[in-house]
Amino acid sequence: MSKLKRAPRGSNRGTRRNPKLYNLSIITQRVLNVKLSLPPILFFLDEIQRFEPKRESGWINSGLCPFHNDRNVGSFSVNLDSGAFHCFSCGAAGADIIAFYRLKYCCDFMTALRDLEGGAGICQR
Secondary structure (H helix, E strand, O other): OOOOOOOOOOOOOEOOOOEOOOOOOHHHHHHHHHHHHOOHHHHHHHHOOOOOOOOOOOEEEOOOOOOOOOOOHHHEEEEOOOOOEEEOOOOOEEOOHHHHHHHHHOOOHHHHHHHHHHHHOOOOO
């Protein structure tokens, strides 16, 4: 048996800002649509109290942590490129805006995805 040659890892997938949406599962397409249509900076401006970003990309220490009774503005960090977040006081952390929404509103993945699609104005086919 001959082995089929595989394409190099990462080839033909598009870029982070412009991914190729064919040959992906429906759930993966929905997640990518939410992430592309709802920038993290706009999402966190609505969700975090006293959130005042000083720049438009990278990690920033700004806002009060919504997961505990926070009074220290510098303890909650957000990455404005990926939507990742981390609180140095309570340890709450996640990789994207969907993880933030799930943690804040105590819901499952599909509920968070559906709510964020509605907030971003994405219509389902």
